[in-house]
Every structure is written in C-alpha cells, then in structure tokens.
Amino acid sequence: METKQAARRYESDSIERIFVRRKGEAAANINVYHRNSNPYLAISEYRQRKSSNHVPKNPSVYVRREGEAANINFYHRNSKPYNAMSVDRPSKSFNHDAKNSSIPTLKAREQQDKFCKYWMSGHCGRGDECWYFHSWYCGDGFTMLAKLEGHKKAVCGIALPLGSKKLYSGSSDGTVRIWDGHSGKCAQLTNLDGEVASLVTEGPWVFIGMKSVIKAWNIQTEDDLSLKGPVGEVYSMVVGNDMLFAGAQNGVIFAWKASSEANPFQLVASMEAHSGAVLCLTIGEKKLYSGSADHTIRVWDMNTFQCIKTLNGHDDAVMSLIHCNGCLFSCSLDCSIKVWFARGGENWEVIYTHKEEKGVLSLCGMNDFEGKPVLFFSCNDNIVRLYDLPSFTERGRLFSKQEVRVIYRGPFPLFFTGDASGSLTVWKWSKKPEEVSLGST
Numbered sequence: 001m002e003t004k005q006a007a008r009r010y011e012s013d014s015i016e017r018i019f020v021r022r023k024g025e026a027a028a029n030i031n032v033y034h035r036n037s038n039p040y041l042a043i044s045e046y047r048q049r050k051s052s053n054h055v056p057k058n059p060s061v062y063v064r065r066e067g068e069a070a071n072i073n074f075y076h077r078n079s080k081p082y083n084a085m086s087v088d089r090p091s092k093s094f095n096h097d098a099k100n101s102s103i104p105t106l107k108a109r110e111q112q113d114k115f116c117k118y119w120m121s122g123h124c125g126r127g128d129e130c131w132y133f134h135s136w137y138c139g140d141g142f143t144m145l146a147k148l149e150g151h152k153k154a155v156c157g158i159a160l161p162l163g164s165k166k167l168y169s170g171s172s173d174g175t176v177r178i179w180d181g182h183s184g185k186c187a188q189l190t191n192l193d194g195e196v197a198s199l200v201t202e203g204p205w206v207f208i209g210m211k212s213v214i215k216a217w218n219i220q221t222e223d224d225l226s227l228k229g230p231v232g233e234v235y236s237m238v239v240g241n242d243m244l245f246a247g248a249q250n251g252v253i254f255a256w257k258a259s260s261e262a263n264p265f266q267l268v269a270s271m272e273a274h275s276g277a278v279l280c281l282t283i284g285e286k287k288l289y290s291g292s293a294d295h296t297i298r299v300w301d302m303n304t305f306q307c308i309k310t311l312n313g314h315d316d317a318v319m320s321l322i323h324c325n326g327c328l329f330s331c332s333l334d335c336s337i338k339v340w341f342a343r344g345g346e347n348w349e350v351i352y353t354h355k356e357e358k359g360v361l362s363l364c365g366m367n368d369f370e371g372k373p374v375l376f377f378s379c380n381d382n383i384v385r386l387y388d389l390p391s392f393t394e395r396g397r398l399f400s401k402q403e404v405r406v407i408y409r410g411p412f413p414l415f416f417t418g419d420a421s422g423s424l425t426v427w428k429w430s431k432k433p434e435e436v437s438l439g440s441t
Helices: 002-012 039-051 105-111
Strands: 137-139 142-148 155-159 166-171 175-180 186-191 198-202 205-218 224-240 243-248 252-258 265-272 278-284 287-292 296-301 307-312 318-324 327-332 336-343 347-355 360-367 373-379 383-388 393-399 404-409 414-419 424-429
Touching: 137 142, 155 205, 155 404, 155 414, 166 198, 198 224, 205 243, 224 252, 224 265, 224 287, 243 278, 243 287, 252 278, 287 318, 296 318, 327 360, 336 360, 360 404, 373 404, 383 404
Parallel strands: 155 198, 224 278, 278 318, 318 360
Antiparallel strands: 137 393, 142 424, 155 166, 166 175, 175 186, 198 205, 205 224, 224 243, 243 252, 252 265, 278 287, 287 296, 296 307, 318 327, 327 336, 336 347, 360 373, 373 383, 383 393, 404 414, 414 424
C-alpha cells in the first residue's frame, strides 16, 4: 500500500517541487555527467573478470550482444515526429542520392523522423529532397547556439565555474580546453600527461579526474594541486557536504574534506563495497549514491562513510544517477531507466521502469523556460531524448555524430552536451511560439 501511495505521489507531484534543490543539498547533486574517458573499458574488464580470470588487452564494448531484445519504446502517445520512428536502415550509398536509393516512397515517409548521418558529415547528395532530418535537433522550447570543435576524442566532462565567463571541457585526448563565453573560441589549451576521465567544478575550483590522480585548479588564485589516492581512472566525481567524492576504476570511492588554506583538501575516507568500477555518483538527502560496473547501486551515509544499502535491479553497468524530490533515477546499459523510492527508511523499491532500444549512457535533469521539469538521457544511438516529468512524455531529441557521454546543466537557460567525437554543443532554452487564435489580427 505504501509503495502504491509513493508511486501516486511521484505521478502527481507538483512541477515546482521536482528538480528544485532543497536547502543544504549539494551544489552538484543533480547532474551526473562526468564520466568516462573510457569507463566502458572498465565495464568490459568487469564482465571478463566475471566470466574468467583473463582480461583482454583491447576489450570491445558498446557492441550489441547477439539476441539482445529490441525493447520498443511504449510511449507512443506522442504526436509526430516521435510516433513514426522506423527501424529500417538508410541506403548504404555514401551520397545516398535518388539514383542509388532503394527505399520505397511509403518507407521514405517513415524515415523522415531520423537524422541524416550523411548531412552531419557534409556528404548528403539529396539536399532538400532527403528523407531524413537535416538538423541537429527536433522539438520546440529549445535551440542550438553553437558547436565548439577542437577535441580529438570523447568529451568526458564539462564545467562552467560559478561567476566565470569561461567554459571548461576535458577530453580523453588528454587535454582541457577553456572556451571564451562570448566568442565561442578556445581561449586556452592545456595538455595533461594522460586521459581526462571526468571533470566537475565547485566554487572557484575545477577538479579533473585522471588515472590515479585528481588535478585541482583554483581559477582565482591559480593554485594547481594534485590529489593522490585513487587507483586507476577516476570516472566520476561529485561535491557535497564540504567534501569531494571520487569514484575510481578499482571500485573504491575516495573522499576529501575542505581544510585550511595551506592544505585545502584532506583525504578523510576510502569507501569500499563495489566489485567493479564506480561510474557515477550523486548526492541527495545527506546520502551519497554510487553506480557501478558491477550492476549495483550503493547508498552511503556521508557522516560515517558506511554503505547502508545495496540496490539490485539493473542487469548491466549503472551509468548515471540523479536524486530529486525523494526519488532516485538510474540508467544502465541494460536499456532501462528506473525510478526508485524509499519507504520506511532505506527500503528502496522500483516504482517505475522506462525501456529503450539501446543502452542508456547519461542522465540530466533541469527545468524548461516555463519551469516544467525535463529529463534528458543519452542512448547508444547518438541521440539525446527529452522527456517531460512526471508523465515520461517525449518532447524532443538532440542528434549527434557519436554517442553523447556528457549532458551538463549550465546557468539557466544554457545547457551543454559533449559526444565521443570530441564535439561540444551549446544549447539554450527558449519560449515556445505562442499559438495565434483564428480571430486574432
């Protein structure tokens, strides 16, 4: 009975309460977008370790397994362009012009709701007659402002420090780029000694997760520190309760507490429970939540640094977490997004499951121009989907050259995405066009 009441309370919760940060909650607890120079390598290693003791040198991930079910999205109550998504493939012709195309007319109409990968690479020969989207997005209430090109490999972290006009991005190409907020040009390029796996900001500090170290930059004093402790890549970081938490490749979460000016960060805990790499972290209601390649979610007491609950429900790596309004959202490579609710303390249960056809990589929550809550999630098909909450009604899509690994909520009305090709896109919320009545002049 309590679970049903919780589900009803989730469905009917007011717009104003969802995704609104409560007093005392961590500054970085909404978006969990800072993963992945290559967390998928760690996922593959975990899978191999489960099946045998051998770890391949170059494990391949993101390959759809044979026999994997094609779970069809059952939210087909939306109007076009979301209710006519076709599973048919486009012509294999590089120019994919009319002569070489073999898609019938009826099928062409169905294909209108797919983006044109040839147009994205600048090689579509059909022009305005193409059956596919020649656009980086579909939907209303938002628009694309700019594409920032420069990174050679996947964008793994995006941060816009409070009060700064500079945008920071980290990539697995081993660089951090600082972008001018007015011109959109790269103002500074810093080459590091290794791949960047995650990047977050808090106050004047920018934290860069790398292999076995976290770089801490103070943009005001220009201090440059190195936080030692993690083993392997640092795939995820989050700040809360005056502490920096970092999830490492070996399954351990490290915690540093803000200290004196002479020693700004002191290592206070190493939290062990996961058997696979820690891929995502979020904070809510004075608790830390971690998702791992071992398919589990752990709930931690932030005062004692002890694991107080293990959530089992996903069948593959847990890639991203969001905590809001008493609910925990999780996504996984098992092609699902789950909504968890705790009744009677830490008795967490899944109150809703949303299925996709591809693995889900990243979650982000924010409000639109009208203050309505929207859930963003990227999938393994190079698309970011936007869903209204709490109805889970699809309202738009963002298209990309490769899979989007980072979704970052900036100061309203800005938000950002970074994909595996190294492209960083700047987006902006906008007012929906007003409907004009027939009697108006």
